Amino acid sequence: MLTIRSLILRRQALEMSPAVLVCIKSLTFILALFLLLYSCSTGHYKAIGKNGDASYYNVSIFHESFSKVLYRAGIDLNKRHFSGLMLIKKLPENNSYRVVFLSEIGLKIFDLEFYFNKKNNFFVHYCLDAFDKRHVINTIKKDIESMFMNYPTEVKKRVSVVDKRENIVINYKLRGINNYYYKTINGDRIFKIERRGLIFKKADITLENYSGPFPDEIFITHKLLKLDIVLTQLNI
16 A cells, blocks of 8 residues: 555656756766776775784885985976986984985975874975976875875775785775785785775886885876876995
8 A cells, every 4th residue: 555655755756857857867877887886996806804914914115124215216297207316215313204306417306204103294395396286296295105104003904815816905094095005925025006096096006126125116107197107226
């Protein structure tokens, strides 16, 4: 038996204008597409660990014994090319890392400092005009922070395995953070990072040839910004 409420709802549905019906159909399609994309982006991982499995998280890119490294650097930003040297140095007295990018003739392009504290403070000492845009400098900040792996204690962690290649995937997730770290099952070095948003991938970071407490080569590409970075260690 139909209730009064169901009769009213049915009548209201019949009285909907064509424009409203089209709007509802469009929203339904968008929701279905969102669910499909989200499931495709996360469905190929099988969870095998939670926050308590500390052994899975005992990995690093710049090891705690790291002090400094000098890279030959190339950066392509919006069809402009910048090349020179990038120094990454640990400053124990400041509890921070300093990242300085100099041109081939010694001109400073940017000078950034990353503090390791509860707020993960970040300070721009200098930035060339081409990089002095909020979305550009924030992207570089998040790229470098993802390699330092200095996360607050409340970050959510999940360990998964990719069945085909048997790689371990470690996901760190917090508001504004959704990073996936890849390593082989028997290895202790990260070889790839994926920085993601809610649905789409934002950046790929490839790490190669660890000869010490850091990778000798780093390749960073972005999906939503014309920004590519290549770093190759200089042995001096």
